[in-house]
């Protein structure tokens with residue numbers, strides 16, 4: 001008997017009992033859906049994590065300088081030239097962008113503006129990939145000038161109070177007037193840089209130190225050679241800074257490290273969810289086995305008739321096996337669709353980009369049909385071993 | 396005449412608990428091509444057991460059975476399936492059609508198991524239904540047909556593979572006497588015209604009278620074998 005015919009008959013038979021078919025495949029459906037959702041979701045999350053660094057590049061290293069509380073001798077911290085001189089420590093350092101971050105009252109035309117101050121150098125623009133909407137960025141000639149570049153959020157806030165070109169306008173920072181020299185475009189936030197230029201006034205780093213005595217240079221971002229060995233470089237920088245400022249602790253973070261740890265987390269999550277998915281597939285498979293056993297018992301007479309008119313035991317086995325596979329594949333197909341839908345909802349909720357990946361549905365189909373073969377085999381085997389005389393005897 | 400069925404010293408013992416039941420006791424029977432034979436006997440005498448052994452659905456406990464020259468006791472289950480498919484056509488008391496399939500699909504089942512393609516099998520099946528006079532019912536499910544109609548479908552299914560012998564176990568047992576006679580007329584017609592070899596198990600004296608040869612079974616033994 002041809003395989004195609006087996007499939008047609010299996011589908012017809014399953015359709016003749018729709019509710020039971022649906023209930024039988026519910027487990028497979030949920031199992032497949034969770035497997036597909038978790039793999040798709042995981043892939044979307046990883047891609048999202050990597051996308052943060054796509055704009056920024058991965059050849060980044062940051063150091064956080066914290067005052068050692070036991071040692072009050074050097075509460076001033078290192079000055080700018082000391083910080084910048086670290087470049088001598090390694091030729092692998094391409095650019096250095098130190099910054100200060102402080103919060104002082106900001107007003108515009110008498111209205112309070114919520115935002116912070118970032119004291120930056122000219123190199124910040126290329127290290128953090130800040131794009132300008134209008135005007136210019138802070139230049140190395142600006143040193144102690146009261147100039148500022150405003151972030152996109154700040155720009156949106158002051159637009160409420162004035163309609164003209166923001167360039168050249170005055171903004172009040174802790175009772176000092178600053179002239180706006182540029183407006184930055186919206187900057188994509190990421191988990192690597194804590195500063196938020198969108199919601200900040202960017203001023204020359206020397207100026208920021210004049211604004212507050214707490215304005216220490218406590219963060220430095222390095223753009224390094226992409227072939228650089230991060231560990232060695234970290235040590236070189238640390239040794240240099242420690243010798244300059246023995247009273248401080250240094251916390252390093254590299255983009256590569258963050259990506260690696262994100263991927264590691266993702267892997268753990270995948271294994272965990274995969275385990276849950278397998279359990280539900282197991283339960284689903286047992287459901288299929290159960291329904292197939294019931295079906296074999298109900299169709300004893302049919303099996304006997306088929307054997308009497310010339311079906312081989314193999315034909316009976318294949319008939320039930322294909323029915324089990326069609327059943328689980330049906331659950332698999334609906335499960336894959338549901339799984340993709342779930343990953344779509346997750347992506348929407350988290351504002352990630354959404355794509356349909358090929359691998360998860362493929363795994364979903366394979367796993368569900370394998371479950372069908374595995375759990376359908378015993379009922380099919382049992383059906384094929386029935387004695388025609390027993391099944392045809394009148395009740 | 397060519398012997399199609401040759402049973403010698405067939406014994407069938409059912410083991411039920413401590414005491415064995417001797418269902419068939421040294422049966423010897425030869426059926427030749429083209430014979431219309433009735434097997435009669437009271438209930439429990441072993442008629443069905445005998446027919447099932449002839450039909451290769453059951454195996455004797457001992458004895459030798461040759462079906463058109465082939466010794467069948469050594470054959471595997473799958474080989475027996477092939478022989479059932481090609482050489483034997485069954486008709487049962489309660490029709491035994493597959494309820495989900497329509498008349499035509501039921502009729503062509505033996506050809507499908509033989510590997511005949513759908514189209515060809517359906518042409519054959521329609522011709523067979525026509526021969527039984529129910530071609531207009533080809534798309535009806537068994538539940539949409541009367542008993543007589545269902546038995547005609549079953550007979551068409553038994554005949555479609557051009558078997559060497561038709562085995563019918565109380566084919567009229569579920570039908571009223573008029574419909575039963577119509578089915579019996581078909582058997583006689585098939586035997587007269589097409590020289591089909593037919594064995595009919597029956598309780599009904601009216602039916603057995605119409606057969607040329609009548610074999611009477613009593614307590615697992617053949618007690619008379621008459622040719623009218």
Ligand SMILES: Nc1ncnc2c1ncn2[C@@H]1O[C@H](COP(=O)(O)OP(=O)(O)OP(=O)(O)O)[C@@H](O)[C@H]1O
Pocket residue numbers: 409410411416418436437438439440441442443444445
């Ligand atoms: N599977 C079995 N196990 C035990 N005993 C059996 C089995 N099948 C049949 N028998 C016994 O074998 C004997 C013959 O049974 P069989 O069915 O051949 O009778 P029969 O002549 O066809 O009767 P009926 O006219 O009622 O159909 C009976 O006594 C029956 O109880």
Ligand SMILES: [Mg+2]
Pocket residue numbers: 442443444564
């Ligand atoms: Mg009987």
